[in-house]
Amino acid sequence: xxxxxxxxxxxRATTNSFVVGCRVSQLTTPxxxxxxxxxxxxxxxxxxxxxxxxxEDDGLVRQLVTAxxxxxxxxxxxxxxxxxxxxxxxxxxxxRQGGRISHLLPPRPPLSLDVIxxxxxxxxCHFTSAGRFGYFRHILRANELPTGExxxxxxxxxxxxxxxxxxxxxxxxxxxxxxxxLRDDYPNLISVLGALSDVLRF
Amino acid sequence: xxxxxxxxxxxxxxxxxxxxxREKRLQGxxxxxxxxxxxxxxxxxxxxxxxxxxxxxxDPSLRCALPVEGPLDGQFSILALPEKATLLAADGSQIIPxxxxxVEFGLINVGAIQMIYGAPQAPSTHVFSRLFYGDDxxxxxxxxxxxxxxxRRDLGERKLLAELAxxxxxxxxxxxxxxxxxxxxxxLDSEEASEFQKSLSEYLEVLASMQELGVxxxxxxxxxxxxxxxxxxxxxxxPEIELADIKRxxxxxxxxxxxxxxxxxxxxxxxxxxxxxxxxxxxYTGDLALHFFYINVGREGHPWLARVEIPAWVARNTDMLNNxxxxxxxxxxxxxxxxxxxxLHRAHETAIVTLQEKEQVTQMITMELRxxxxxxxxxxxxxxxxxxxxxTRL
Numbered sequence: 331x332x333x334x335x336x337x338x339x340x341x342r343a344t345t346n347s348f349v350v351g352c353r354v355s356q357l358t359t360p361x362x363x364x365x366x367x368x369x370x371x372x373x374x375x376x377x378x379x380x381x382x383x384x385x386e387d388d389g390l391v392r393q394l395v396t397a398x399x400x401x402x403x404x405x406x407x408x409x410x411x412x413x414x415x416x417x418x419x420x421x422x423x424x425x426r427q428g429g430r431i432s433h434l435l436p437p438r439p440p441l442s443l444d445v446i447x448x449x450x451x452x453x454x455c456h457f458t459s460a461g462r463f464g465y466f467r468h469i470l471r472a473n474e475l476p477t478g479e480x481x482x483x484x485x486x487x488x489x490x491x492x493x494x495x496x497x498x499x500x501x502x503x504x505x506x507x508x509x510x511x512l513r514d515d516y517p518n519l520i521s522v523l524g525a526l527s528d529v530l531r532f
Numbered sequence: 533x534x535x536x537x538x539x540x541x542x543x544x545x546x547x548x549x550x551x552x553x554r555e556k557r558l559q560g561x562x563x564x565x566x567x568x569x570x571x572x573x574x575x576x577x578x579x580x581x582x583x584x585x586x587x588x589x590x591d592p593s594l595r596c597a598l599p600v601e602g603p604l605d606g607q608f609s610i611l612a613l614p615e616k617a618t619l620l621a622a623d624g625s626q627i628i629p630x631x632x633x634x635v636e637f638g639l640i641n642v643g644a645i646q647m648i649y650g651a652p653q654a655p656s657t658h659v660f661s662r663l664f665y666g667d668d669x670x671x672x673x674x675x676x677x678x679x680x681x682x683x684r685r686d687l688g689e690r691k692l693l694a695e696l697a698x699x700x701x702x703x704x705x706x707x708x709x710x711x712x713x714x715x716x717x718x719x720l721d722s723e724e725a726s727e728f729q730k731s732l733s734e735y736l737e738v739l740a741s742m743q744e745l746g747v748x749x750x751x752x753x754x755x756x757x758x759x760x761x762x763x764x765x766x767x768x769x770x771p772e773i774e775l776a777d778i779k780r781x782x783x784x785x786x787x788x789x790x791x792x793x794x795x796x797x798x799x800x801x802x803x804x805x806x807x808x809x810x811x812x813x814x815x816y817t818g819d820l821a822l823h824f825f826y827i828n829v830g831r832e833g834h835p836w837l838a839r840v841e842i843p844a845w846v847a848r849n850t851d852m853l854n855n856x857x858x859x860x861x862x863x864x865x866x867x868x869x870x871x872x873x874x875x876l877h878r879a880h881e882t883a884i885v886t887l888q889e890k891e892q893v894t895q896m897i898t899m900e901l902r903x904x905x906x907x908x909x910x911x912x913x914x915x916x917x918x919x920x921x922x923x924t925r926l
Contacts, residue, residue, distance in 0.1 A: 390877065396868030403647055404866055404874065406654030412881070 335359050335448045337366065338418065343439035346422055346468075348378065350446045351415035357383075360418055363483020365449040365457065368440040374427045376436045377449070377457050377465075379484055381475050382419035388412075420446070421472055421480075423465040424457065431457055433464030454491035459500065463507040470511060470518075477518065478525035481508065486529040501530060558786045565787045568765045573603035575768075583767050583809050591779045593811055596763035597789075600823065600847065601804035604761070605792075610800035613858045616650040618700040621707050621875035622693045623883040624685035627890055628678050629669050632912035635897050638664035638681055642688040643882025645875050646696055649859065655875070657882045660692055665897065671727055679716070680727055686714045687731050687738075694738045697747045703852075705748045705859055709876050712751035712841035713812050713822055732815065739820050743845045748852040752860065754872055756839035760824070761789045761806065789826060790837040797828035797837065800861045805847050816843070823847035827857065829864035829871040836871050838864075 337360040338352030348368075352360070360366065360380055369375040391408060394400060408414070425436035449457065458465075469480060485504055492500035505526060512519035572579055576599040587594040627639040640662050647655035662684075669676055693706045714735050716728030742749050762784050770781055793803050803826040807813075816822050821844040830836030840860065846852045864871035901908060911919070 390867075390881070393867055393870055396870075397866055398868075400866070402652035403649075403654060406652065407647070407878065410654045411657055411878075 336445055337448050338416075338446050340368065340440050340442055340444040340446060341415075341417065342442070345435050345439050348420050348422065348440060350418040350420055352418065354409040354416055357416050359448050361483070361487075363480055364487060365423075365454050365484070366420060366446050367449050367453060368444050368446050370440060370444065373429060374425065376422060376425045376440055378420035378422045379469065379480065380418050381421045381472070381480050382417075384417040384419065386414055386417065388414055421468060421475065423468050426457075431460035433461050433468075435468075451491040451494045454488055455495040455497065455500075458488050458492070458504075459497070463504060466504075466508060466511055478522040481522055482525035482529045485526060489530060505530070561784050561787045562791045565762055565765055565784050565792055568769060569605045569761070569792050572765065572768050573605045576600075576602045576604070579604075579764060579768055583764055586767050586775050586778055587809050590776050594763075594767075594778065595760065595808070595810040596767060597760040597806035597824075598764070598809050599804070600807050604804060605796055606804055607797050607801040608804070608857070609798065610802075610858050610861050611854050613862055614649070614703065614855045616648065616701075616703075617855060617859060618697075618702070618704045619647045619649050619706075619859065619863075619875055620693055620696050620700065620704060621645055621873065621879040622689040623709055623876065623879035624689045625883050625885045626681050626685050627885060627893070628681060629664065629676065632915040634894055634911050635901065635908055636665075636669065637893070637897055638669060638676060639885065639893065640664075640681060640685040640688055641883050641885050642685065642692050643879050643884075644689075644692045644696055645878045645882055646700065647875060648701070649862075655878070657878075658692065658696065659882060660688060662688070663893075673726070683714065683716060683728060683731050687735055690714075690735055690738045693749070694741050694745075694747075697742060697745055702746060703748065703855060704745070705750070705856055706742070707750045707752050707860075707873060707876060709880070710751055710753060712749070712843065713816060736815070736820060739843060743819055743843070748846050748849075748856050749843065750846070750856055750860070751841035752873055752876060753839040753841065756790060756826075756837065757788060758839060759784070759788050760808065761792055762787050764806075789839070793826045793828075793837055794835050797826065797835065799828055799830060799832055799835070800858075802827040802840075802857050805842075805853070807844075807847075819843065819845040827860060829861055831869075831871075836864075838871075 337356055338350040341349045341351045343349070350360075350366075360383070362380055362383060364380045365377060366380060367375050367377050390412070391414065394404065394408065422435060422439070424431060424433040426432070427437075466481075469475070469477060469484075485501060488504070489498075489501040492498065508522060508526075509519065512522060580598050580600075583594070583596055583598055622642060622644040624640060624642040626641070627637070629636050629638040642660045644658045645655050646658070664676065664681075671680065689708055693708070697704045697706055714732065716725070716732065739749070766782060766784050767775075767778060769783060770778060774781065797803060805823050805825045808822040808824065810822075813821065822841060823844055823846070824839055824841045826837050826839055828835050829838055838860075840856070842853075842856070846856065860873060863873035863875060866874040867877065898908060
């Protein structure tokens, strides 16, 4: 059974990626590299990886910065009440339809205000162990993203989930697959492996 | 045809050439006014009697300060903040019915924010929105005017504050932006006068209920442009024999009260409290009588004066005054280099109706009416042409 931790709602989307807005009070759950899902209709849901968490300012926030001390109540007011959402960029990795996981891009993107949930350990295991790591190519193709950091964060989260699900060897398979995919791109491979070595314990 | 900058440029140059001379003359008047304030500083009773007598005998429309606390050039330093207080601020905005719009409607939106000073909890916000459509757009004298909608908005702000204050933990301090008194049509025989009188009666009841609750209430006027104390000095300066002409006599015209107190008040300090001599004094009587003081909410080297209007029950209560004064200074300091009460700004944010929201409401009404088979004329041709892309509005 999946946990249902709501982390925000959809602001805008393409088939490749989408942007989620959330209140600051919801910000404790999502993290960089976390796998999220957007349930749409009957067993159709889209999966993605958080690649950016963006905190917007506005005129009042810039003005408050000039004050000598900001009380807890004023902080709470600005974080909880004011309409300055935290924006999260999500890279689309695949979808589930009819009970089957696909690592292809989804047929259509989610819609405005669709709810985005953090994936449970079971969800992570289910998505990442389907097929042969096809979703890696979406990450490796996104040149503008910090690929190494993103993969390191994702593999760390997924490794912990797979250990819980009784598959501690998953991370070795994933790393091997990354080496294969990046064998012709030595600088990128070194960068990715460097990031992975900082976080993974085999 | 856009603005003729050549014409404007000539006029700007002209005003620049005149400015230095005007400024020199005004500086002389400011110094004279400052000297007068100092010389009359202890004459509270004689000044008060002279101003009241002048209003009674020569100019009932006289609007000036009446000294109640002295000395006139004195200052009251900021005291310690209360340990705990419930702070409430309200503001409002409106959509004025426009017959050229796609659908004609009016709206008032009142926002209030409540904060417990001294507690870490986030403030809570409250919104009251009221739509006017169809028959609501008329009163018994005709179509609702901009002034009537503004009056309903002002009354809505005060009512919301009173409702929230009634449920809040004491001591409660409320503030609104601008004057404490509400304004209506100057011509009391006009068609809107009766609605104003009704609203005024309701407002006085709201004020009285706040007094009963022991609420400290204030109107905060940023960058005040009043010359009430200056006018008092003009009355003081005028010989008895010329008082009959006081309406025409303005020997200190161009000097404002903030010119008097800008250099007198230390950071955080307030001026003495004054009562108000004005035609509206007949309406706000007894414990509701209007009073005010100036307050320096700026920083060292950057004085910034605001005028704070309070009713008599606050002016006479030392504890209320001593709580309100530091709370206002503290509220202004929260915003750093732009001293203005934080909660008033937040109330404004809560109440404001953006252009986008106005368009959304228009769309909601239009769709609902069409769903019920109501034919709409749509935008006027004039408005339609104005809305064409390619020309931006100022």
